[in-house]
Structure formats: C-alpha cells, structure tokens
Amino acid sequence: MSIKVLLAEDMHMVRGALVALLDLEPDIDVVAEVADGNDIVPRALALRPDVAVIDIDLPGTDGLTAAAALRDELPGCRTLILTSLGRPGTFRRALAAGVRGFILKDAPPQQLAQAIRRVEKGERVVDPELAMAAWDSGDNPLTERETEVLRLAADGAEAAEIAARLYLSVGTVRNYLTSSVVKLGARNRLDAVRIAREAGWV
Incomplete structure (x- = not known):
C-alpha cells in the first residue's frame, strides 16, 4: 500500500x-x-x-x-x-x-x-x-506570554493592537515587551525580536 x-x-x-x-x-x-x-x-x-x-x-x-x-x-x-x-x-x-x-x-x-x-x-x-x-543551545528564557507578545510585535503589531488581540491592557503589553528586552539582553524591542528570531523562539 x-x-x-x-x-x-x-x-x-x-x-x-x-x-x-x-x-x-x-x-x-x-x-x-x-x-x-x-x-x-x-x-x-x-x-x-x-x-x-x-x-x-x-x-x-x-x-x-x-x-x-x-x-x-x-x-x-x-x-x-x-x-x-x-x-x-x-x-x-x-x-x-x-x-x-x-x-x-x-x-x-x-x-x-x-x-x-x-x-x-x-x-x-x-x-x-x-x-x-x-x-547545545539554551532554553527560551521568555515566558509563554512574553513569547506570544514578542511574536506579534515581530509581525509589526503595535502595543495597542497586541493588547486588543490578547485581551490585555496596553501597559501590560509594554511590561511584557520591556521584560523580553531585559531577559534577552537586547538594546530595544527590535533587537529583542532579532535575537528571538535568530534563536527560533518566535
């Protein structure tokens, strides 16, 4: 067969x-x-x-x-x-x-x-x-929610749009993005997206 x-x-x-x-x-x-x-x-x-x-x-x-x-x-x-x-x-x-x-x-x-x-x-x-x-590579340091927020940001969504899609406040979305930048040792949100993409996390 x-x-x-x-x-x-x-x-x-x-x-x-x-x-x-x-x-x-x-x-x-x-x-x-x-x-x-x-x-x-x-x-x-x-x-x-x-x-x-x-x-x-x-x-x-x-x-x-x-x-x-x-x-x-x-x-x-x-x-x-x-x-x-x-x-x-x-x-x-x-x-x-x-x-x-x-x-x-x-x-x-x-x-x-x-x-x-x-x-x-x-x-x-x-x-x-x-x-x-x-x-050999390390685990993704981001939480599931941080990863989800960063993935939407990587697609070009602004904080207000991400907040609406995930039923969060804009402030909470910004906190997740800031946390992602810190955890990844990035310079800013765009750098965090680049690091996460290169690692295959988003």
Missing part, C-alpha cells in the same frame, strides 16, 4: 517540484497539496493522509501551530517539517508540537522520500547537526 502524503508549501514552484519528486516514488502518493496553513487540518480530516509534510512559514496558520492541531485532531497522521530555518529554537518548538521529523530544504532530494517512509513507520527523523545545535 502507498503512503498517503499531504504536502503544505506556499511557494508554487517549490510545491510543484516536491510533488514531481515524490511522484517518482512507487510507494508514495501525494493525495493533497495546500498553500495555506488554515487548510491543513480540514484537508487532512477529509483525506486521512499517513504523513503531512509541512513548511513552517505558511500564510494563515503557521506550520508548527498546524502540526500541533493535526496531532490533536488526527493522531494517526504523522508530521514531517520541511524548512529552510535550521534554528535550534524552531526545532525545539517542533518537538513540542509533536512533529516526528524535521529536515532542511537544502537536504539531498532522496532524503525527503526516505524521511517520509521512516516517519510513517513511527521513527523520528532529525537532521543530526540541528539536533546537536539544539542540544
């Missing part, structure tokens, strides 16, 4: 290339292609794929949030993250979301098909260098 795969990638050319690559494998069948993170769970529930190959940076719901939702709503579908962002913090967030595999887009093409087969069997597939970097 073929391994049924859902592929989530927003760049049309990259998605097409991946589908063409996987179509060469006799035991892998791409049953769905999506470009928006909001479509992952509904399509997966409709088609019941064995493996979901998901890019992290998607419009709508980001790949890691979609992976966590997929784990909760369709536990039989295993998730493989395919990304150009080989950051230890991102890798740790992927593990927390229940992802079974994490490989980089610049890996040799044959690694993707092999990773899909291994993930479908229940194995964990991780780029070894990335695993070592995650092992």
